[in-house]
Amino acid sequence: MSTPVRTADAAAAAGTGGNRAPAAGGGTRLPLPAGPRRNPVIRVAAESADLALRNLLHLRRSPGLLVSSLFEPVLFALLIGYVFGNSLGGSAYRSYLVAGLIAQTVAFTTSFTTVGLARDLEQGMVDRFRTLPISRVALLLGRTTSDLTNCVVSVAVTTACGLLMGWRPHTGPLHAAAGILLVLLFAFAMAWIGVFVALLAPNTQVASSLGLIWLFPATFISSGYVSSTSLPGPLATVAAWNPITSLAGALRKLFGNTPPPRFPAQHGWPAQHPALYTVACSVLLIAVFTALSTWRYRTRTNR
Amino acid sequence: MALLGPNGAGKTTLVKILTTLLRPDVGDAFVNGWNVATEPEKARATIGMAGQYSTVDGMLTGSENLYLIAKLRGLGRRTARRVADDLLSRFRLTAAAGRPARTYSGGMRRRLDLAAALIGAPPLIVLDEPTTGLDPESRLDTWEAVGELVDDGTTILLTTQYLEEADRLADRITVIDQGRVVAEGTSDELKATAGNRLVLYVAEDHDLAPATRAAARATGATPTVDRRARRARRVEAAVTDGRAALGRALAALDEEGVDVLEIGLNRSTLDDVFLGLTGSATRAEAQPGGTR
Numbered sequence: 029m030s031t032p033v034r035t036a037d038a039a040a041a042a043g044t045g046g047n048r049a050p051a052a053g054g055g056t057r058l059p060l061p062a063g064p065r066r067n068p069v070i071r072v073a074a075e076s077a078d079l080a081l082r083n084l085l086h087l088r089r090s091p092g093l094l095v096s097s098l099f100e101p102v103l104f105a106l107l108i109g110y111v112f113g114n115s116l117g118g119s120a121y122r123s124y125l126v127a128g129l130i131a132q133t134v135a136f137t138t139s140f141t142t143v144g145l146a147r148d149l150e151q152g153m154v155d156r157f158r159t160l161p162i163s164r165v166a167l168l169l170g171r172t173t174s175d176l177t178n179c180v181v182s183v184a185v186t187t188a189c190g191l192l193m194g195w196r197p198h199t200g201p202l203h204a205a206a207g208i209l210l211v212l213l214f215a216f217a218m219a220w221i222g223v224f225v226a227l228l229a230p231n232t233q234v235a236s237s238l239g240l241i242w243l244f245p246a247t248f249i250s251s252g253y254v255s256s257t258s259l260p261g262p263l264a265t266v267a268a269w270n271p272i273t274s275l276a277g278a279l280r281k282l283f284g285n286t287p288p289p290r291f292p293a294q295h296g297w298p299a300q301h302p303a304l305y306t307v308a309c310s311v312l313l314i315a316v317f318t319a320l321s322t323w324r325y326r327t328r329t330n331r
Numbered sequence: 332m333a334l335l336g337p338n339g340a341g342k343t344t345l346v347k348i349l350t351t352l353l354r355p356d357v358g359d360a361f362v363n364g365w366n367v368a369t370e371p372e373k374a375r376a377t378i379g380m381a382g383q384y385s386t387v388d389g390m391l392t393g394s395e396n397l398y399l400i401a402k403l404r405g406l407g408r409r410t411a412r413r414v415a416d417d418l419l420s421r422f423r424l425t426a427a428a429g430r431p432a433r434t435y436s437g438g439m440r441r442r443l444d445l446a447a448a449l450i451g452a453p454p455l456i457v458l459d460e461p462t463t464g465l466d467p468e469s470r471l472d473t474w475e476a477v478g479e480l481v482d483d484g485t486t487i488l489l490t491t492q493y494l495e496e497a498d499r500l501a502d503r504i505t506v507i508d509q510g511r512v513v514a515e516g517t518s519d520e521l522k523a524t525a526g527n528r529l530v531l532y533v534a535e536d537h538d539l540a541p542a543t544r545a546a547a548r549a550t551g552a553t554p555t556v557d558r559r560a561r562r563a564r565r566v567e568a569a570v571t572d573g574r575a576a577l578g579r580a581l582a583a584l585d586e587e588g589v590d591v592l593e594i595g596l597n598r599s600t601l602d603d604v605f606l607g608l609t610g611s612a613t614r615a616e617a618q619p620g621g622t623r
Binding site: 071074075078079082085086089090151152153155156157158159160161162 | 351372375387391
């Protein structure tokens with residue numbers, strides 16, 4: 029690989045229309061094309077919004093993309109609520125279950141983010157965007173925000189399934205609104221993990237399997253479906269600190285759903301402050317995975 | 332300006348560095364005076380990129396594609412819409428503007444891709460192998476579009492492995508091989524450096540060997556023999572001193588006692604230059620652009 033040095037020379041020649049640029053200076057700087065100078069934050073927001081709208085257009089053009097968001101929640105509600113449900117406490121269990129289903133649904137929509145971004149990477153759309161003078165984070169931010177749509181659809185379906193199974197919220201609209209906000213915040217945080225997974229995967233196929241695999245342990249080792257205290261040894265500790273547990277717990281509190289009679293109670297700080305812990309985890313996840321993803325996006329070179 | 336080279340020569344690598352998709356390992360690269368490694372944002376602002384590795388969004392319509400790029404280049408809504416419409420009509424895509432780009436033919440997609448590269452009027456357009464993988468008709472279509480851009484005075488950096496393409500579209504050609512510049516100049520200059528070629532035809536197969544010896548003696552080069560064309564037993568060799576070589580060849584043929592059907596000096600084609608510069612026959616085979 030002796031390419032770069034000569035390449036760079038040729039580049040200089042090419043860039044300045046055949047006159048070799050002096051090594052130090054870099055030749056005449058052509059003025060940048062005039063464009064409205066904007067505040068960087070507004071710029072990133074505008075670029076992200078443009079890209080998010082593009083993703084939404086995809087959904088409109090090909091609603092089939094929503095199929096998994098529609099049916100996955102129904103599937104889980106049926107499987108867990110009725111295959112395991114009766115041994116775990118019948119209708120009391122199913123009322124308890126819904127918050128767990130919502131938490132799991134939210135987590136599973138990240139696989140959509142992973143696949144969507146991986147496809148853009150593979151098809152070269154990302155390269156097109158990367159040659160544009162736009163912020164590096166805009167493409168990722170556009171993706172994580174537009175995918176909240178999927179999340180909303182999935183959560184709505186889960187909620188509908190819950191209502192059909194006999195689940196009812198026992199608190200007022202303010203609590204429900206707080207629950208929805210919490211779900212959206214957590215969904216946004218999880219989407220950033222999905223983005224990072226897509227950036228790690230070498231192609232769409234790997235991305236779609238990777239994007240699902242990590243979700244199973246991440247969602248099942250929690251108290252989404254059972255009390256985390258009933259898990260053996262270290263798994264109980266993992267489950268207790270899993271934000272899926274705290275999201276489910278927070279939603280149960282906000283909707284006033286109590287565990288079935290024989291469920292062991294949960295202890296520990298996250299169990300006592302589930303909403304606060306979920307918010308803290310979300311913020312942490314967003315901070316860490318935005319940074320990791322942006323770094324990976326910057327340094328990733330497509331084959 | 333065309334960048335010409337066989338597969339793996341480093342054309343796309345160079346393009347990726349210039350368009351800031353890759354960072355150079357060593358050295359500096361400047362685009363319109365902006366260092367791509369230290370001021371990538373500014374370098375990107377002065378480049379429009381189209382070709383092999385960039386693409387249009389198949390799910391969006393032609394006009395949505397252009398509108399999106401225009402918005403991302405910082406144009407306002409109304410301006411973006413106008414720019415998109417102008418480009419669509421300029422590239423004869425107005426009729427297809429409302430159809431998803433995935434329904435476009437290869438040539439239409441490339442035209443849309445080209446149009447996208449022009450948004451924001453960047454001073455330099457980089458086209459990476461704009462006609463690779465296109466059928467002949469779409470290729471002509473794309474050439475026409477690029478030709479119009481050149482006529483309008485847009486600076487274009489074009490990479491290609493098709494000699495014909497470089498010959499036809501570029502004012503200046505840089506030939507690179509294995510990451511090195513091996514020649515630079517206008518198409519005519521390059522053809523001149525390769526000199527002329529002595530070409531002779533003999534009537535019988537058994538005349539080929541002595542004719543080849545004679546050609547080798549006269550030119551000092553290794554002649555190539557084309558046996559594939561059955562009727563034309565053709566011997567070719569590069570010459571640098573034209574007329575004198577022709578005289579020597581006639582004398583040598585006389586000594587060998589061979590009759591020739593036809594003998595003459597041909598001006599080199601860009602193919603000859605290219606193959607001469609990039610070396611071995613195996614690699615010449617590996618590069619599909621060498622033949623028409």
